[in-house]
Amino acid sequence: MNFDLLSRALPTLLEATRDTLTMVGLAMLVTIVLGLPLGIVVATTGKGGVLQCRPLNWLLGFIINIGRSMPFIILMVALIPFTRFLVGGSLGVKGAVVPLSAAAIPFFARLVEIAVREVPNGLIEAARSLGGGRLSVCVKVLLPEALPAIILGLTTTIVSLISYSAMAGTIGAGGLGDVALRYGYQQYKLEYMFSTLVIIVIIVQIIQMVGSWGANRLSHR
Amino acid sequence: MISLHDLRKSYPATASSPGVEALRGVSLEVAEGEVHGIVGESGAGKSTLVRCVNLLERPTSGQVVVNGIDLTALPESRLRQARRNIGMIFQHFNLLSSRTVQGNVELALELAGLPRREHKGRSLELLEYVGLAERARSFPSQLSGGQKQRVGIARALAANPKVLLSDEATSALDPATTADILGLIRQLNRQLGLTVLLITHQMEVVRKVCDSVTLMRDGLVVEQGDLNEVLTRPDSDLSNGLFDLGPQEAGAGLALLEITFAGGNSSQHIISRLARQFDLDFSIDAAAIEVIGGVNVGRIRLEASARDVAASGTLDWLRQQGLIVRLFTPPDDPAPDRSDGGAADEGGRA
Ligand SMILES: Nc1ncnc2c1ncn2[C@@H]1O[C@H](COP(=O)(O)OP(=O)(O)OP(=O)(O)O)[C@@H](O)[C@H]1O
Ligand SMILES: [Mg+2]
Numbered sequence: 205m206n207f208d209l210l211s212r213a214l215p216t217l218l219e220a221t222r223d224t225l226t227m228v229g230l231a232m233l234v235t236i237v238l239g240l241p242l243g244i245v246v247a248t249t250g251k252g253g254v255l256q257c258r259p260l261n262w263l264l265g266f267i268i269n270i271g272r273s274m275p276f277i278i279l280m281v282a283l284i285p286f287t288r289f290l291v292g293g294s295l296g297v298k299g300a301v302v303p304l305s306a307a308a309i310p311f312f313a314r315l316v317e318i319a320v321r322e323v324p325n326g327l328i329e330a331a332r333s334l335g336g337g338r339l340s341v342c343v344k345v346l347l348p349e350a351l352p353a354i355i356l357g358l359t360t361t362i363v364s365l366i367s368y369s370a371m372a373g374t375i376g377a378g379g380l381g382d383v384a385l386r387y388g389y390q391q392y393k394l395e396y397m398f399s400t401l402v403i404i405v406i407i408v409q410i411i412q413m414v415g416s417w418g419a420n421r422l423s424h425r
Numbered sequence: 426m427i428s429l430h431d432l433r434k435s436y437p438a439t440a441s442s443p444g445v446e447a448l449r450g451v452s453l454e455v456a457e458g459e460v461h462g463i464v465g466e467s468g469a470g471k472s473t474l475v476r477c478v479n480l481l482e483r484p485t486s487g488q489v490v491v492n493g494i495d496l497t498a499l500p501e502s503r504l505r506q507a508r509r510n511i512g513m514i515f516q517h518f519n520l521l522s523s524r525t526v527q528g529n530v531e532l533a534l535e536l537a538g539l540p541r542r543e544h545k546g547r548s549l550e551l552l553e554y555v556g557l558a559e560r561a562r563s564f565p566s567q568l569s570g571g572q573k574q575r576v577g578i579a580r581a582l583a584a585n586p587k588v589l590l591s592d593e594a595t596s597a598l599d600p601a602t603t604a605d606i607l608g609l610i611r612q613l614n615r616q617l618g619l620t621v622l623l624i625t626h627q628m629e630v631v632r633k634v635c636d637s638v639t640l641m642r643d644g645l646v647v648e649q650g651d652l653n654e655v656l657t658r659p660d661s662d663l664s665n666g667l668f669d670l671g672p673q674e675a676g677a678g679l680a681l682l683e684i685t686f687a688g689g690n691s692s693q694h695i696i697s698r699l700a701r702q703f704d705l706d707f708s709i710d711a712a713a714i715e716v717i718g719g720v721n722v723g724r725i726r727l728e729a730s731a732r733d734v735a736a737s738g739t740l741d742w743l744r745q746q747g748l749i750v751r752l753f754t755p756p757d758d759p760a761p762d763r764s765d766g767g768a769a770d771e772g773g774r775a
């Protein structure tokens with residue numbers, strides 16, 4: 205592989221990287237906004253939880269399980285009409301955000317649930333003994349105590365989002381997956397295949413590093 | 426200050442566990458400014474009982490009145506208000522790992538709804554009081570167990586409670602640190618007039634800090650009373666547990682004289698008066714004495730020649746002083762005093 209080929213591929217690769225990061229970034233925001241509260245609610249509405257409400261818990265758990273059991277590629281296709289309705293006409297980067305979020309929200313919510321359940325019951329007890337209400341227990345105790353584990357869960361979710369985003373490339377979402385497929389697989393241009401791989405590996409490494417560092421910084425256990 | 430009336434708590438049977446009646450009609454009165462201990466075997470229902478006092482656990486039936494308010498009748502929002510009058514400390518401290526020492530105390534101020542600008546001053550004042558002001562910015566993980574419990578105490582005091590509940594607050598600490606924390610609890614009780622209800626499995630803790638005590642078994646109260654009054658009950662589980670002198674073994678020809686001091690003046694110089702009055706030689710075999718309210722309370726076991734003790738009328742004299750006396754004599758040397766109390770029979774075991 206020579207340098208000339210690579211430099212010719214560069215604009216395409218840069219654009220694809222930008223698209224991937226945009227897709228993943230937007231999906232991540234949606235996932236945090238919807239998945240975090242969902243995870244907390246699922247963790248606390250169970251038996252003996254601070255917000256105990258078992259029918260709601262059952263219902264949300266059921267919905268999450270449906271989302272989790274759907275292979276991404278099928279979810280993506282199944283959601284096309286819904287996506288069109290939300291973002292209008294074409295799919296593209298914005299269109300990819302919908303199935304990406306749909307896949308990541310239940311995944312992240314489960315990880316948040318695990319993190320919140322790990323918070324020792326004694327802390328909830330202490331806050332209640334101090335006159336704390338249910339909501340303040342969630343906001344002042346559960347969330348901050350679970351935060352390091354939630355950050356790690358978010359990191360894992362983002363890494364999954366990156367791999368999903370590559371699949372989203374196949375339905376015209378663009379991004380690194382699209383480039384690898386189109387140039388690398390169909391046209392057998394190895395330099396594209398190889399470069400997209402390297403770029404994805406680097407992105408994943410950086411995200412994992414930042415996530416682990418952040419979780420460590422926040423954890424004082 | 427704390428008045429529990431016929432509390433019952435049953436946990437219904439579930440798939441994984443049979444139903445449990447953790448409390449089966451417990452009544453308890455703790456007067457203002459008193460330190461009351463609850464002892465009992467594991468599973469007796471002690472934790473369930475204190476958790477019912479601030480209604481962290483809602484009793485199945487019965488009444489909880491704290492500071493004149495019937496908590497069992499309050500709606501949730503008023504109950505939260507009332508809980509601020511009841512501080513609680515825990516065996517495992519239950520501090521937030523995500524907050525500094527000061528942050529943990531401030532949590533209590535936030536939950537109590539104190540204006541934000543007062544948080545810093547008040548939390549530092551509380552930390553100063555428990556002797557941890559210089560660790561304000563540390564995280565709990567950087568503290569020793571005793572220091573963590575001090576933070577727990579500062580947090581519990583944040584809303585100026587009238588009552589402090591303590592569930593095995595010293596059980597995770599070594600003896601020296603336990604003594605430290607008990608000293609602090611006693612200080613809170615004296616200086617702030619705090620009423621304290623504490624659970625422990627260490628009789629020593631009861632002896633050191635409690636004014637009164639309850640013994641629980643299987644969800645029921647089996648013994649209750651002021652410490653020095655409990656002491657006067659011969660052979661009760663509580664008095665034996667509290668002032669345990671160990672097994673008695675009188676040597677040949679020797680008698681053991683067990684004297685119980687239950688407060689009052691009677692214990693003044695009793696040993697030297699006894700020795701002078703009867704010209705006897707005593708040695709101290711065992712003693713468990715605690716100073717409660719400025720007077721010696723406890724038991725002492727003396728050893729002396731069985732013949733001399735029998736001949737001298739020592740027992741009568743001691744009883745005239747208002748002391749509770751039991752005599753144990755070795756089997757080969759029957760006590761002439763046998764008719765005087767059932768306890769002498771126990772000498773046969775020696
Ligand atoms: N949430 C619960 N669900 C079912 N049973 C419970 C629950 N909490 C306590 N129990 C049962 O109630 C009984 C009393 O428990 P409790 O914790 O009050 O005992 P304890 O005297 O504090 O014991 P320990 O000294 O071991 O702390 C036990 O038999 C226990 O198994
Ligand atoms: Mg207990």
